[in-house]
Amino acid sequence: METAVFAVGALIVLLGAIGVVATRSTIYAAMSLVATLFGMAILFLTLEAEFLAAVQVIVYAGAVVVLFLFVIMLLGVDRLENLRTDPLVGQRWLGLGAAIIVGAGLLFALLKGTITGAKSSTAKPTGRSRDVFDISKVLFTDYLFAFEITSLLLVIGVVGAVALARHRRSSGSDLIDDDEPVVTFETEDDATMGDSEEPVEELT
Amino acid sequence: MMLLATVGPEAYLGLSAVLFAIGVGGLLLRRNPIVMFMCIELMLNAANLAFITFAHELDDIGGQVSVFFVLVVAAAEVVVGLGILVAIIRRRPDATADDLALLKG
Numbered sequence: 001m002e003t004a005v006f007a008v009g010a011l012i013v014l015l016g017a018i019g020v021v022a023t024r025s026t027i028y029a030a031m032s033l034v035a036t037l038f039g040m041a042i043l044f045l046t047l048e049a050e051f052l053a054a055v056q057v058i059v060y061a062g063a064v065v066v067l068f069l070f071v072i073m074l075l076g077v078d079r080l081e082n083l084r085t086d087p088l089v090g091q092r093w094l095g096l097g098a099a100i101i102v103g104a105g106l107l108f109a110l111l112k113g114t115i116t117g118a119k120s121s122t123a124k125p126t127g128r129s130r131d132v133f134d135i136s137k138v139l140f141t142d143y144l145f146a147f148e149i150t151s152l153l154l155v156i157g158v159v160g161a162v163a164l165a166r167h168r169r170s171s172g173s174d175l176i177d178d179d180e181p182v183v184t185f186e187t188e189d190d191a192t193m194g195d196s197e198e199p200v201e202e203l204t
Numbered sequence: 205m206m207l208l209a210t211v212g213p214e215a216y217l218g219l220s221a222v223l224f225a226i227g228v229g230g231l232l233l234r235r236n237p238i239v240m241f242m243c244i245e246l247m248l249n250a251a252n253l254a255f256i257t258f259a260h261e262l263d264d265i266g267g268q269v270s271v272f273f274v275l276v277v278a279a280a281e282v283v284v285g286l287g288i289l290v291a292i293i294r295r296r297p298d299a300t301a302d303d304l305a306l307l308k309g
Binding site for chain 2 (some may be wrong): 002003006010013014017018020021026029030033034037041043044045046048049051055056059060063064067068071074075091092094095096098099100102103106107110118129131134135137143146150153154156157158160161162163164165167202
């Protein structure tokens with residue numbers, strides 16, 4: 001039974017991953033990514049990581065892939081990619097060879113190595129389905145500082161994304177060469193424009 | 205523990221290695237920047253699977269906490285990366301990864 005669950009999950013993961021790499025349409029690639037992430041959640045369940053399986057579905061399939069689809073559809077880049085032309089000569093074969101070398105190296109290390117390491121004493125699983133309890137206990141004691149830093153990281157990410165993706169309609173855009181990918185940020189004169197506004201003279 | 209007695213951690217780690225290699229191959233072969241991002245997600249997921257396998261095998265909840273942090277950082281990375289992509293594609297609608305050679309000397 002468990003073997004069957006693992007086989008189904010692994011099949012979904014691998015087919016989805018191949019779909020991400022091999023389909024020409026960006027939308028299909030995003031859908032294949034959803035399949036991979038769902039299969040990964042199944043494998044998390046068989047490894048008794050119930051909390052992370054739920055987080056995987058909510059965060060990845062629910063948020064990240066939706067963000068991908070938003071960008072794809074917003075920008076209209078969902079046309080088919082021409083896989084025939086090869087602008088960098090030999091890139092295909094070099095890339096394929098490099099990928100095979102990486103995979104073979106990882107599998108070689110797996111076959112030759114043994115899993116070492118002592119059993120943990122920090123937090124053993126304390127019984128059935130205490131997954132959330134265990135994670136939160138460690139997360140808010142040993143890893144509290146790292147947890148707080150992630151909140152800072154998320155704030156930086158949100159502010160950076162808004163600054164990067166904001167559409168700027170004001171003047172100055174025609175000074176920029178259309179050919180170069182320029183990221184514009186808010187300059188000082190925008191910020192001080194409100195202050196230097198002329199006071200409205202009252203007519204009496 | 206009962207589950208791994210039937211399947212074994214080697215199967216999970218092997219799947220993780222294969223998935224990572226597929227991600228590397230996609231990142232090197234594809235030129236669409238969005239698909240390249242998805243391949244990075246594949247590699248992060250492969251690492252997550254290895255983390256959880258070891259967490260299960262060694263009875264250490266720290267592996268699952270690491271996966272939690274990887275999830276947070278991956279979400280932030282996707283947000284910033286897609287923001288950069290929006291800024292680039294708005295300028296050059298048909299940009300592929302090979303066209304972004306502005307810094308080339």
